Amino acid sequence: MVNDEGQPPVDDEAMARSLRELRKDPATTIVQANLGSPTYADDLVMELNLPEVDDACLKAMGVRTLAQVARVDGETARLMDTKVNEHTGVELDVQEHQAKASAVIESREAAWENDGNWMDDLDVEDESTKAELENLHQRARQEFDISALGGLSTTTDSLKSLKGIGKKLEMYLYAMGIRSYAQLAKLTPEIEARFDALVGAFPGRLTRANVVEQSLQKLQNGTEDRND
Numbered sequence: 674m675v676n677d678e679g680q681p682p683v684d685d686e687a688m689a690r691s692l693r694e695l696r697k698d699p700a701t702t703i704v705q706a707n708l709g710s711p712t713y714a715d716d717l718v719m720e721l722n723l724p725e726v727d728d729a730c731l732k733a734m735g736v737r738t739l740a741q742v743a744r745v746d747g748e749t750a751r752l753m754d755t756k757v758n759e760h761t762g763v764e765l766d767v768q769e770h771q772a773k774a775s776a777v778i779e780s781r782e783a784a785w786e787n788d789g790n791w792m793d794d795l796d797v798e799d800e801s802t803k804a805e806l807e808n809l810h811q812r813a814r815q816e817f818d819i820s821a822l823g824g825l826s827t828t829t830d831s832l833k834s835l836k837g838i839g840k841k842l843e844m845y846l847y848a849m850g851i852r853s854y855a856q857l858a859k860l861t862p863e864i865e866a867r868f869d870a871l872v873g874a875f876p877g878r879l880t881r882a883n884v885v886e887q888s889l890q891k892l893q894n895g896t897e898d899r900n901d
Contacts, residue, residue: 688726688729688761691760691761691762692729692730692733692760692761693733694760695730695733695734695756695757695760695761696733696734698756698760700734700752700753700756701733701734701735701756703749703752704734704735704736704749704752704753705734705735707744707745707746707749708735708736708741708742708744708745708749709740709741709744710735711735711736711737711738711740711741712738712816712870712871712873713737713738713866713867713870713871714737714738715737715738715739717731717737717738717739717742717770720739720774720777721739721742721770721773721774721777722773723770726761726763727763727765727770730757730761730763730765731765731767731770734753734756734757738816739774739777739778739816740774740778740815740816742767742770742771742773742774743771743774743775743777743778743815745767745768745770745771747768749767750767750768750771753765753767754766754767778815781814781815781817781818781819781820782814782815784819784820784824784825785814785819785825785850788825788850791810791847791848791850791852792806792807792810792847792848794829794847794852795843795844795847797844802844806844806845806847806848807848809845809848809849809871809872810848810849810850812871813848813849813850813871816867816871817849817850817867817868817871818867819849819850821859821861821864822850822851822856822857822859822860822864823855823856823859825850825852826852826853826855826856828852828853828855829847829852829853830852830853830854830891831843832846832847832851832852832854832857835857835882835884835887835888835891836882836883836887837878837881837882837883837884838878838882838884841874841875842874842875842878845872845874845875846868849868849871849872851868854888854889854891854892855888855892857879857884857885857887857888858885858888858889858892860879860884860885862880865877865879865880
């Protein structure tokens with residue numbers, strides 16, 4: 674039995690068995706070593722217009738993010754295509770998906786142009802802290818869709834003036850491109866989950882601190898504290 678695209682349905686029992694076998698294949702370990710482990714899952718079906726069966730095969734091999742798909746090289750692509758077809762009969766053509774993922778990431782990168790001096794407003798002196806923040810910043814440029822918060826802000830607010838936001842969390846927010854009350858006012862549970870996954874610290878703090886409500890209040894009162 675196949676669907677309209679000529680591929681077996683994902684919820685088919687035989688396909689489910691094939692995906693479990695693919696997950697256990699030694700090649701999957703190689704793919705994960707080449708592409709890295711995901712810290713969260715992108716909606717690849719939506720982001721790449723991916724058939725659900727392709728998405729299921731990628732997930733079986735531990736590939737769940739745009740960044741992972743974009744890292745696929747020719748050798749890894751051949752291995753993935755071969756093993757997916759061997760276990761499931763699906764013609765994956767992962768290089769086609771890689772090209773789309775790279776294009777999405779490039780468009781995200783464009784949103785970060787002219788952001789070279791972002792750390793200046795934080796007055797960071799410790800070199801290890803600078804390195805940690807720069808590493809997070811580089812990951813955010815590839816993996817965090819800043820346009821979901823209206824893009825990079827033209828102003829920088831003192832986010833630590835919000836109750837529940839200390840200096841360290843403010844540093845992480847700035848590294849992730851979140852530097853204004855206007856951006857925090859647009860925060861959603863999905864964006865916060867992405868932030869938490871990438872930062873790996875203070876999980877759920879933004880919700881517990883009611884930063885959306887606090888930021889809206891700041892904006893309504895016109896009392897934004899600027900980092901000059």
